[in-house]
Amino acid sequence: MQTRRLGKTDIELSVIGLGGVVVMKEEQAEANRMVAQAIDAGITYFDVAPQYLDAQQRLGPALEPYRGGVTLACKTLERTAEGARRELDDSLTKLRTDHFDIYQMHALTTLEETHQVLGPGGAIEAFVEARQAGKVRYIGFSAHDQDAALLAISSGQFDSVLFPLNYVVVEHGNFGPALLDAANKQGMGILALKAIARTNVPEGVDKPYDKCWYTPEDRPDIAHLMLRYTLSLPGVTAALPPGDPGLFKMAVGFADQLSPLTEAELAQLKDAVADVTPLFPLQNA
Numbered sequence: 001m002q003t004r005r006l007g008k009t010d011i012e013l014s015v016i017g018l019g020g021v022v023v024m025k026e027e028q029a030e031a032n033r034m035v036a037q038a039i040d041a042g043i044t045y046f047d048v049a050p051q052y053l054d055a056q057q058r059l060g061p062a063l064e065p066y067r068g069g070v071t072l073a074c075k076t077l078e079r080t081a082e083g084a085r086r087e088l089d090d091s092l093t094k095l096r097t098d099h100f101d102i103y104q105m106h107a108l109t110t111l112e113e114t115h116q117v118l119g120p121g122g123a124i125e126a127f128v129e130a131r132q133a134g135k136v137r138y139i140g141f142s143a144h145d146q147d148a149a150l151l152a153i154s155s156g157q158f159d160s161v162l163f164p165l166n167y168v169v170v171e172h173g174n175f176g177p178a179l180l181d182a183a184n185k186q187g188m189g190i191l192a193l194k195a196i197a198r199t200n201v202p203e204g205v206d207k208p209y210d211k212c213w214y215t216p217e218d219r220p221d222i223a224h225l226m227l228r229y230t231l232s233l234p235g236v237t238a239a240l241p242p243g244d245p246g247l248f249k250m251a252v253g254f255a256d257q258l259s260p261l262t263e264a265e266l267a268q269l270k271d272a273v274a275d276v277t278p279l280f281p282l283q284n285a
Contacts, residue, residue, distance in 0.1 A: 001042030003254045004237045007189030009138050009159055011071050013045040013238045015231055017191075020048030020055035021211050021243025028058060034245065035062035039070075041252050045238050047162070047191075049075040049097070049106055050087060056094040064096045072097060073162075075106035076144060077128075079117050084126035088135065097267045098154055099134060102160055103127060105141040108148040117153050126159075138217060142193070144280060146179055160189035165236065166197050167229045167269055173278030174268065176233075184235040195230035195239040196223045196251065199277050211243035214279055218247060224254050225261060225269040232260040 003012045014161035023031035035046075046063060056074075063070065074091050078084040084165050088103065105123055108114050117123040130136040140160035143149040152158060161183050169175040174262045183190050196217045201207050208215055217223045230239050261269065 002258060003044065006071075006191075006237045007160060007183075007235075009189055011138070011189075013071055014043045015238050015258060016043060016251055017047055017238050017240045018043055018248065019240040019243050020046070020052045020059050023058040023062065023244055024052045024055040024165040024211065024243065026058060026245075028061060028159030031058040032062045035059070035066070037132075038252070039066050041253070041255060044070045045073070046070055047073040047240055048077075048091075049077075050091060051075075051077060051106065056091060060095040060097070064155055065207075067097055069154040071101040072073040073102035073104060073140070074100045074103040076123065076169050077106045079123050079131075081121055081123055081125035086122040088126065092135065099137060101137045102140050103130065103136040104139075104160070104162060105152075108141055108143040108152055109145050111148055112150055114148045114151045118152070118157065124157055128269075138189075140189070146175060149179050150182055150206055153179070153186055154186065156186070158188060160191060162193055162240075164194040164197065165190075165230050165233055165239075166195050166279075167226050168198060168273055168276050169194075169278045169280055170233070170269070171270075172273075172276065173280060175278060175280050177229075180234055180236075187235050188235075189231075190235045192230045192233070192239040194242075194246070194279060196226045196241060196267050197279050198273065199279055209242065209244040209247065211245075212247070216242045216244070216247055217273075220250055222269065222272045223247075223250060224257070225265055225272070227251060227254055228258055228261055229266075229269060231258055
């Protein structure tokens with residue numbers, strides 16, 4: 001599988017990663033099998049968070065035999081230094097490792113909480129301490145709000161950003177271009193969420209996939225185009241496919257065919273999602 005350098009770090013990542021939701025709620029033997037198959041496919045990037053139910057407990061034992069050869073990213077929703085210290089140590093124990101290659105502030109949502117994590121007593125203090133202690137190699141954040149993400153980037157505290165980036169949100173919602181520009185100017189690593197997401201699940205309608213809170217693109221030909229689009233955005237290192245095991249397997253199947261889209265393919269993708277509403281609100285559109 002193709003690999004790319006993550007921003008200014010010394011980390012080389014596979015362009016497709018495994019998100020912890022894939023192994024969430026699975027039996028340990030099945031989680032072990034999924035991780036082994038991912039390793040065999042060339043995946044070296046694994047991402048998890050305490051909020052993914054039992055995913056840490058499943059991924060830890062499954063990944064343990066391969067830990068030295070992969071990049072492990074974890075997250076915390078704790079916004080204070082005290083809370084972040086506590087959760088970091090708990091995650092290290094559950095994931096059977098002595099350090100995280102990337103530790104991320106999870107889901108920055110508002111300007112207020114972004115100011116909080118960066119201010120006195122905020123989680124950034126625990127992140128910096130952990131890096132000094134060797135528990136964390138690089139510091140990142142994830143966000144689903146562009147303004148919060150831009151504020152975090154401007155702080156200069158982060159090595160990477162994990163953000164929703166797909167054809168629909170970028171081209172229909174102008175959601176992402178400003179972030180890409182700011183992160184690339186800082187030399188930050190850029191990781192993509194929701195590369196093959198379509199839109200929100202309509203109110204009153206059951207989710208089409210248990211492990212996806214949104215509606216993913218599950219037509220293989222269009223999903224392939226969407227993944228290639230995202231991986232062609234400037235500075236993007238890797239993408240995390242949906243947590244549904246079947247959709248994840250589909251994305252891994254594209255691993256050897258991830259060249260940039262041709263003009264004809266871009267036109268095909270444009271037509272295929274012409275009437276799709278972006279997953280996130282329009283940003284300055």
